[in-house]
Amino acid sequence: MKEKVVVASGLCRQFEIDDVIVEAVKNIDLTVEENEFISIYGASGAGKTTLLNLIGALDKLTSGKIVVFNHDLGTYDENFLATFRAAYIGFVFQSYNLISTLTAIENIAFVIELAGWPKERIKERSETLLKMVGLDHRANHFPAQLSGGEHQRVAFARALANDPPLLLADEPTGNLDTETGLEIVNILKKIKEEGKTVIVATHDEKLLKLASRSLFLKDGRLME
Amino acid sequence: MSEIPFPIKDLTRRKTQTTLTILGLAISTAATLFLIIFGSNLGFEISFLAKGGRLTSGFSNIFFQFILIVSILNILTGPIITSFLIHLTMSGRMRDIGVMKACGCLSGSIFAYFVTELSLLVFFSALTGIIFGVAAYYISTIFLNAAGFSISQTLNLGTIMVICIVLIIFSHIFGALPIRKAAKAKPTEAMSPIYKLGTTAALGKKIPSKLGLTFKVAFRNLLRRKSVTSQAIICLTAVLTLTTVTIAGGMIANQTTTSYVERAIGRNIVLVGHPTLTDRYVNLLSRFFEDKEMQQLDYLDHEFLISESLVSKLDDIQGVREVDPRLVLEDSVREVPGIVLDSVEQTTAVIIGDSRSDEALILGIEPEKVVNDWLIFGRKLGENDQESTVIGDSLAVNMFSAAQNQSIKVFEESSLPYDIVGVCVDPLNNGKVVYMPLETLYRDLGQHGYNLLFLQIDASEKSQVLAQIENEVSGENLNVVELDTILDKHVSFLNKIWSLVMFLPFFSLATAAISLLSYLMLSISGQQHEFGIMRALGAKPRSIMKIVFSQALIIILVSGAIGISAGLFITFRFLIPDPVISQSTLISVSAWLLVILGLLCVSSLYPALKAVKKTVVEAICAI
Numbered sequence: 001m002k003e004k005v006v007v008a009s010g011l012c013r014q015f016e017i018d019d020v021i022v023e024a025v026k027n028i029d030l031t032v033e034e035n036e037f038i039s040i041y042g043a044s045g046a047g048k049t050t051l052l053n054l055i056g057a058l059d060k061l062t063s064g065k066i067v068v069f070n071h072d073l074g075t076y077d078e079n080f081l082a083t084f085r086a087a088y089i090g091f092v093f094q095s096y097n098l099i100s101t102l103t104a105i106e107n108i109a110f111v112i113e114l115a116g117w118p119k120e121r122i123k124e125r126s127e128t129l130l131k132m133v134g135l136d137h138r139a140n141h142f143p144a145q146l147s148g149g150e151h152q153r154v155a156f157a158r159a160l161a162n163d164p165p166l167l168l169a170d171e172p173t174g175n176l177d178t179e180t181g182l183e184i185v186n187i188l189k190k191i192k193e194e195g196k197t198v199i200v201a202t203h204d205e206k207l208l209k210l211a212s213r214s215l216f217l218k219d220g221r222l223m224e
Numbered sequence: 225m226s227e228i229p230f231p232i233k234d235l236t237r238r239k240t241q242t243t244l245t246i247l248g249l250a251i252s253t254a255a256t257l258f259l260i261i262f263g264s265n266l267g268f269e270i271s272f273l274a275k276g277g278r279l280t281s282g283f284s285n286i287f288f289q290f291i292l293i294v295s296i297l298n299i300l301t302g303p304i305i306t307s308f309l310i311h312l313t314m315s316g317r318m319r320d321i322g323v324m325k326a327c328g329c330l331s332g333s334i335f336a337y338f339v340t341e342l343s344l345l346v347f348f349s350a351l352t353g354i355i356f357g358v359a360a361y362y363i364s365t366i367f368l369n370a371a372g373f374s375i376s377q378t379l380n381l382g383t384i385m386v387i388c389i390v391l392i393i394f395s396h397i398f399g400a401l402p403i404r405k406a407a408k409a410k411p412t413e414a415m416s417p418i419y420k421l422g423t424t425a426a427l428g429k430k431i432p433s434k435l436g437l438t439f440k441v442a443f444r445n446l447l448r449r450k451s452v453t454s455q456a457i458i459c460l461t462a463v464l465t466l467t468t469v470t471i472a473g474g475m476i477a478n479q480t481t482t483s484y485v486e487r488a489i490g491r492n493i494v495l496v497g498h499p500t501l502t503d504r505y506v507n508l509l510s511r512f513f514e515d516k517e518m519q520q521l522d523y524l525d526h527e528f529l530i531s532e533s534l535v536s537k538l539d540d541i542q543g544v545r546e547v548d549p550r551l552v553l554e555d556s557v558r559e560v561p562g563i564v565l566d567s568v569e570q571t572t573a574v575i576i577g578d579s580r581s582d583e584a585l586i587l588g589i590e591p592e593k594v595v596n597d598w599l600i601f602g603r604k605l606g607e608n609d610q611e612s613t614v615i616g617d618s619l620a621v622n623m624f625s626a627a628q629n630q631s632i633k634v635f636e637e638s639s640l641p642y643d644i645v646g647v648c649v650d651p652l653n654n655g656k657v658v659y660m661p662l663e664t665l666y667r668d669l670g671q672h673g674y675n676l677l678f679l680q681i682d683a684s685e686k687s688q689v690l691a692q693i694e695n696e697v698s699g700e701n702l703n704v705v706e707l708d709t710i711l712d713k714h715v716s717f718l719n720k721i722w723s724l725v726m727f728l729p730f731f732s733l734a735t736a737a738i739s740l741l742s743y744l745m746l747s748i749s750g751q752q753h754e755f756g757i758m759r760a761l762g763a764k765p766r767s768i769m770k771i772v773f774s775q776a777l778i779i780i781l782v783s784g785a786i787g788i789s790a791g792l793f794i795t796f797r798f799l800i801p802d803p804v805i806s807q808s809t810l811i812s813v814s815a816w817l818l819v820i821l822g823l824l825c826v827s828s829l830y831p832a833l834k835a836v837k838k839t840v841v842e843a844i845c846a847i
Contacts, residue, residue: 058760058840078836079764086762097757097844101444113437114762158761 005166005197006032006055010064013050024050026220027064032199034165037192039208040201042217048201049094049170051217055199056089056168057081069165086114090159094171096151098143104154105130105139111161129157133187149180156187167191169200173207185210231341241316241742245309246349248738252302253353253391255732258360259295260383280512280655282484282599282617286477287721289799294473297466297794302391303398305739308459310342311402312742315452316749321406322414335407342399349395350388358384438767441758442774445751453779456743460736460783460824461790467732467820468791472813473799474729478722482715483804485512487597488650489711492686494693496538496677498528499703505552505676508585509710512651513717523553529673530702537696543682543689548595549674551588551665555634556581557658559623560641562630576625584619585653586634588665595680599802602628602646610664614646618655634658639668651714733820737827744776744831755835756843765836772835776828784821 013025025047032038040048053059054066057073066073069088073081085091098107108126117125130136133153143151152172159167169188173181185206191198192210200207208214216223235242314321317338324334358379365377406414446453489509495502501523507516530549539547561577591605598614605614613632620627624644631641642660650657666672681689694704748755755768796803 053841056760058844060839079766082759082762082764085760089762091760093757093760093844097753097760099441099754099757101441101448101754106440110437110758111761114767162762 002033002035004031004067005034005036006030006066006068006199008055008064008066011051011054011061011066012063013047013054013059014062023220025054025061028220028222030215030222032197034197035195037198037210037212038200039211039214040199040217041203041208041214046217047220048217050220052168052170052199052201055166056091057085058091086111086162088164088166090162090164090167092152092155092159092167092169092172094174096143096148096155096175098146098151098154098158100143103140103142104135104146104150107143107154108158108161111158115162125161126157129160130154132160132190133157134183147180149176149183152176152180152184153187156184160191165197167196167198169198169202171201171203173202173204182206231337231344234337235341235344238313238316240745241313242345244738244742244745245306245313245345246352248305248309248735248742249302249346249349249391249395250352250356251735251738252298252305253350253388254356254360255735256295256298256302256391257354257357257384257387258364259291259298260387261357261361261379262364280616280618280649280651281621282649282655283481283512283651283718286481286800290473290477293794293799294466294470297462297469299387299390299394301462301466301735303394304459304462305735306342306346306395307398307401308455308739309742310399311452311455314338314402314406318406318409318414321409322411325409325411325414331407335403338403338407339396339400342396342403346392346395346399350392353391354384354388438770438774442771442778445747445771446775446778449747449750452743452747456739456779457783457786459739459743460779461787463732463736463739464783464787464820465790465794467729467736468788468817469794469799470729470732471726471816471820472792473795474722474726475809475813475816476795476803476805477800478718479806479809480800480802480804481718481722484599484649485651485714485718486711487599488648488652489707489714490596490678490680491708491711492681492683493595493707494679494681494690495705495707496679496693496697496702497530497675498701501528501552501675502703502705506705506710508653509651509707510713511654512714521554523675524669524671527701528675530675530677534696534700534702535674535677538677538679538693541689541692541696543685543692544679545682546593546595546680548593548678548680549590549662550676550678551662551669551674552676553586554583555586557584557586557619557623558633560631560633562626564626564629577630578625580623582619582623582656584616584656584658586658586660586665588662589659590662595678598648598650600646600648602644604646605659605661609645609661611640611642612645612661613642614648614659615644616650616652616655616657617647619657620644620647620655622656632658634660635668729816729820733823736820736824740776740779740824741827741831743779744772744828745834747775748772748831748835752835752838752843753845756838756840756845759836759840760844768836769829769832772832773825773828776832777825780821780824780828784817788817 008028008030011025011028011030012023015022015024028051040051042048050059054061054073055068057068057076061074068084071084073084076084098104099110102110105126108129109122112122112125127136127139130139133156135150135153135157138146138150138154143154146154152175156169156172159169172188173184176184181204185204188198188200188207188210200211202208321334325331361379362377369377495505497505500521504518504521507518510516535547535549538544558581559577559579561575561579563573564576566572566574589605591609592607594604600614602614605612613634615624615627615632624630627644627647631643633639633641642664648657648659649655679693681693690704690706697704755763755771758768759765
């Protein structure tokens with residue numbers, strides 16, 4: 001029997017903006033098993049990013065319960081959640097979010113340095129990952145010197161640096177042209193073949209086809 | 225729509241930044257005001273006008289130098305802080321400026337809006353600064369007067385006005401520079417999310433990697449905001465230079481002036497003489513810190529003379545190290561013009577001086593027996609000196625053009641002139657003293673004898689020796705006075721003055737902390753997004769705090785190294801001639817400076833804490 005990676009029940013997330021309460025995620029029940037490739041799709045503002053943030057322990061839920069790798073995320077403090085993210089989660093953001101003051105290789109190494117790996121292994125792992133995404137020749141370039149596609153490839157390499165069992169990707173091809181988007185799809189294919197659990201929020205048909213299961217979000221609710 | 229409402233609204237909506245800017249400028253104004261008003265009542269005016277008064281010219285000179293240098297540094301620091309804080313403010317408003325320009329607002333109008341804001345800030349700061357400065361001044365004088373001194377509480381409104389006008393003008397000039405630069409930015413640049421004044425993409429490839437991830441990120445973040453970082457360093461350097469001059473200068477000047485007094489009066493000195501004369505001498509010595517009316521006195525009255533046999537008896541007491549017999553009197557002295565080489569041409573001789581005259585205390589001494597060890601510019605009187613004198617610092621400043629190149633006539637205009645071989649720093653009679661060989665004085669007066677004896681006694685046997693001295697003089701109508709009591713009053717007076725001046729480092733410290741906090745808060749608001757990413761990748765809040773703290777530490781260390789070195793250079797080069805520095809003073813100065821740097825580091829924890837207060841998602845969304 002496969003291990004349950006994510007178990008969410010009655011998951012709600014509300015935001016209060018100037019006395020107005022916005023419900024981004026409403027009463028979601030969700031189970032994700034290991035090695036699954038799940039895509040979440042829906043209109044802009046449907047709550048895809050909020051759901052990924054909740055699964056990735058980036059955001060706190062308003063009510064309900066979410067257990068990821070047997071950790072009830074609602075019960076932990078920020079320090080624990082940081083360690084949890086470093087150990088279990090790889091996150092790819094829509095807007096790349098590379099650290100502008102670190103080079104491509106340093107962006108990848110950052111995650112493993114946080115995990116306290118030995119220096120030689122950090123270097124070796126970062127170089128391997130850069131090679132995997134085809135950017136070994138850009139190792140010492142700063143984000144400002146890379147193109148959008150290159151940004152996203154570095155972001156993928158960084159998300160995989162710590163070899164996390166769960167990869168979350170928020171619209172990874174959203175800001176890219178078709179050709180560059182294909183490169184990202186190919187990277188995700190490789191990741192899928194490696195057997196990692198992947199949850200992708202996307203509108204991209206190629207990514208939707210790649211998924212073993214697709215979930216449709218509308219106004220914060222999961223539609224069957 | 226009028227131009228006034230926009231700046232006021234803008235300022236009130238940015239409460240923290242506005243408050244920090246007003247506080248920074250107000251503290252700078254308050255420190256300058258306090259120093260100048262307080263100083264003018266203690267010696268600045270006296271020394272500046274060279275008319276004597278309390279203290280002596282030598283001591284006033286140190287106060288004058290101190291007050292002058294610290295005031296100049298204060299006046300310079302104020303506009304530097306203004307410029308820096310306005311630069312920070314403008315950095316945070318670049319996008320607004322871009323939008324305003326995109327909507328068709330002219331650069332001139334934008335400049336006018338923000339200069340109006342600057343004027344409002346400067347006006348409120350000046351007002352707050354005046355209140356703080358005058359309050360600090362009154363508290364200081366009340367404290368000093370309660371301690372038994374009589375310091376005037378008169379406020380010179382003219383001085384306050386001049387200081388404020390100077391600071392307001394300077395602040396406007398320096399503050400308008402970053403506004404002008406921001407108003408000139410292109411709309412596309414100004415609206416770009418990464419564009420801030422001084423932000424650069426060039427980060428330098430070689431960063432010492434051995435220093436670790438935190439340091440690397442912190443260092444690169446500083447480099448990325450090169451212009452603002454260098455402004456922060458300049459600002460903190462100026463403040464730390466001022467702080468160092470105030471602390472090191474204040475402490476060393478205190479020790480130096482105390483040492484001057486101790487050397488001039490001497491430790492373990494006992495004065496023996498007729499009660500009228502010893503009282504008179506004590507009063508003359510106390511003029512340093514309190515002004516007393518004194519009647520005419522015939523110092524040469526036979527009743528005041530001390531017999532040779534008593535001098536011998538006192539000299540024979542075990543524990544009396546030296547007996548320094550003197551003949552003391554008050555009389556008029558006259559300046560004798562001197563001839564010196566022209567300072568420019570160096571070949572022609574010019575006559576300096578006039579024939580100014582004054583009243584002074586004249587002391588006939590036996591040079592080889594003198595118990596005092598004054599700070600002397602020039603040289604002491606030697607055994608073989610016959611026609612030479614050493615004069616007090618106030619007399620030298622007030623009555624001579626270049627005392628050591630001139631001569632002095634004592635008593636009458638027709639008497640012989642004596643060379644001035646040295647100028648001593650002496651609190652006696654406010655430095656209006658003339659020391660001359662006893663034999664020469666006898667010859668001029670046509671009278672012999674001593675009227676005061678100065679005995680240097682052994683400190684370890686003080687009470688026994690004093691008892692023996694009193695025993696010897698009993699029945700002779702002579703008084704025995706321990707001068708240590710008077711000396712302690714002098715030292716206490718100086719300590720109190722300098723301890724009040726030591727308020728100033730707190731002003732400087734507050735200014736430094738405000739500058740640093742403003743910089744860090746702006747810097748953090750620009751980095752919040754990246755801190756969010758780092759946290760999303762697994763960085764703990766502590767790691768983010770470490771990065772912020774490292775940034776503060778780098779700035780503090782760089783500014784501290786430059787500022788403290790500059791401060792020490794100014795202190796030793798310009799502030800105090802012939803400084804006296806003991807090991808304990810050095811330790812105290814170092815400890816104070818370390819405490820200040822430490823407090824600055826601690827103050828940086830507040831923005832560091834603020835940096836991790838937001839949730840990861842909030843931080844990532846912040847641009």
